[in-house]
Amino acid sequence: MRHLLSAADLSLAEVTSILDTADEMHTIQQRQIKKLPTLRGRTVINMFFEDSTRTRTSFELAGKWMSADTINISAKGSSTSKGESLRDTMLTLDAMGTDCFVIRHGSSGAVAQAAGWVRAHVVNAGDGTHEHPTQALLDAFAMRRHLGGGGAEAFAGKKIAIVGDLLHSRVVRSNVLLQRTLGSEVTLVAPPTLLPTGVDEWGVAVTNDFDEVIHTADVVMMLRVQRERMYGGFFPTEREYAELYGLTPERLARLKPGAAICHPGPMNRGLEISSEAADAANSLILEQVTAGVSVRMSVLYHLLGGSSE
Amino acid sequence: MTNSTARIVWDGHQIARAIARMAHQIVEVNAGSADLVLLGIPTRGVLLARRLADAIRSIENTEVAIGELDVTMYRDDLRRQPTRAVGRTAIPRPLDDQTVVLVDDVLFTGRTIAAALDALKEVGRPRSVQLAVLIDRGHRELPIQADHVGRQLQAPAEARVNVKLTEIDDHDAVTISVPEG
């Protein structure tokens, strides 16, 4: 694998291989000594043009536990049309002999553009409102363990509801692409103002009514309301949103027994998810975080663990 | 890959006899099987470890602990070939003060076993570690020797020596193929 830019780049065999390897990494994480020598001598640069403590830390641990030389660069604020161009920034760091860039950027497509300019491998750690493939992989990892493990058959026919601000969510785009590969049945739930244009062509079910799917879903994935992107009022009030689209205690009670609750974090408790739901026994939210490191170790291994073709 | 023809140098009977002999030797050297843990290196090392355990059971009439030790993440030659699939690691019980016998199908450069020793270090501190291989084909690149060997085989460095086992290859055999041209 040269880059991981989009969940659409991954075949079923590749997804399975990444999740299986992540299983092994997960076991290793239970040990006292977590460090593997696998990526000794390799340099991984985490370039975060946008803040993200969770994802950056997760990638940093993944790199370090694989013995890669891992460097974090916070490039926040450097991305304006007046500043150094993204191309120059990337070419400069690439020229230092970097093996892999993990890039988070506030602009959709910026990571794919960067990949076109450098020799190093590139992992998309979230680009604008476009994609976040490692999040979708770790979601699938946590779901697979919850759904009883095994290979891709764990997902066949499973009903996954993704609820919330779909318009600004890179998580939903990657999840729809990955879950399509895995064979589950995805339903997207959002107010009409937070649906991306053309969502009806994504090959998934779409509804504006959360209560339509609450009792049939095997997994309910709640997305964060991105307050910072709420330009022009996408819904009347947070109170109304929480009532219509939040995972309230009432909806929690109507979930199918054993249905899992996911949230990519950070959560707005009381808005899209109630504390009762976030802390429920069937909430996978903390497992998602743990899975993050295992999956990212696996991704780094798949990119850097062999000869570069 | 260039065309090559595989020559069978050992058949199923010969493999079975070798495994029986190695089992006897392991039991004898270790004076029984009480503290013994057999760790197979995926894929075929795991199968051979099971066969050795079966053989030891028929000799001693006791169960010997077996497990799997994947070494992929510890290899120092990862960058020389396309990404390898990672195998399973399953340690049956704490290894501290146990006698571990690493089991693999072919001993060649010694790099796999070096990686295995590194991997082993992370999961425990055995009293001693031994190595059992079905075939020792020479051409070592590291100072590593096997304690229990099915057969020494003189094969040119460029030859491919393959162990086939019924569980995944439909039949038991050891083959040598030399790439032409």
Add this chain to the structure above:
Amino acid sequence: MRDLLITGAQLADGTSADLGVSNGHFVAPSDVTDAERIDADGLLALPGLVDPHTHLREPGREDAETIATGTLAAARGGYTAVHAMANLDPVTDTAEAAEYLAALAARTANAEVIVIGSVTKGLAGEQLSEMGLMNRSAAAVRMFSDDGRCVMDPLVMRRALTYAKTFDAVIAQHSQDTRLAGPTACCHESEISGRLGLAGWPAQAESAIIARDVELAQLSGGRLHVCHISTAEGVEVIRWAKARGVNVTAEVTPHHLYLGTREVESYDTTFKVNPPLRTDEHIEAVRAALADGTIDMVGTDHAPHAPQDKDHPFDIALPGMIGLEQSLAVVIEVMVDAGRLDWPGVVDRMSAAPARLTRLATQGRPIAEGEPANLVLVDPSARAVVDRDASASKSRNNPYHGRDLPDPVVATVWAGKVTHRR
């Protein structure tokens, strides 16, 4: 300046003639002396093309384009006149700025440069520029535009249309409601923008402003020109307005005639342009409207940018693409060769109509004895793969790079002088 004798050329109406050129005018072939001969056997002779919409970047961004390089690109594309947009640095919002630009052009240009003034001071959309003084200046400005930005305030737009009427000037509007999409909008709103996670402009952000402006044009009696119309909805509004007798004209760019929003799937910022590349139904609508005259003319919106302004993420990179050199090629490809526009139609849409827009006396005229010698010789069957590095423009944001297109322009003559010859 040597006389010219152009032999064997065919005119747009199908007749053949030898053309003499002397002292900047067409003369009888027998009236030239010591003439440079151009064998135009098998070539079409069309009046020099006129671009109603060019960004020359000088003064302000001479690293991206200058008047000299921009007008050389124009000459290579068969143009003998370009209208220079006002979004320069300093903005062309005073008589002094307009005269400076005209003087600069007189020294360095390879085509006639017609100065466009801004509608509002500093393009800020608030206070009217000194339109009257610009009109009375040596630059004789007859078109005003804040292009690059929409005059959003309806009251300001109404006043501009009313005020400019007194000296028969036209207000050229960049029709786009900036509130209808988020502040990060950077491409056409469609299934593709949704999938790519890019904020889009809906087609209605264009048509809603056009609808407002044609109402204001009717109210004021002023002249409205709609820049770079790109949507089926916008075309419908123009059709409706013309049927009601509103004084409105519209232009379409070569890129909106030829390129679709699919181009942005690779996030290649060469294809970031404002208004954005649209979907097939819009492309079909603007082609049909150019054919039937609802859209009056082709305007290139030639917008050179330096690499450091394009090598950014898609939503941050500057919008715009160059187009002077390939404009006629695109019109031949999608209109002439497709049987939707004949050669007299091309002459009207690319020369006569834009010249009428600003009442040009010496451009867009027929090829006839006594007329100014502005002419382009066209080989309608030649083709070539476009190479952006072969451009006369200083910039390389050429969306046609690598595409097989007509390569029609053999020679360009501006005011009797050969400005391009292959």
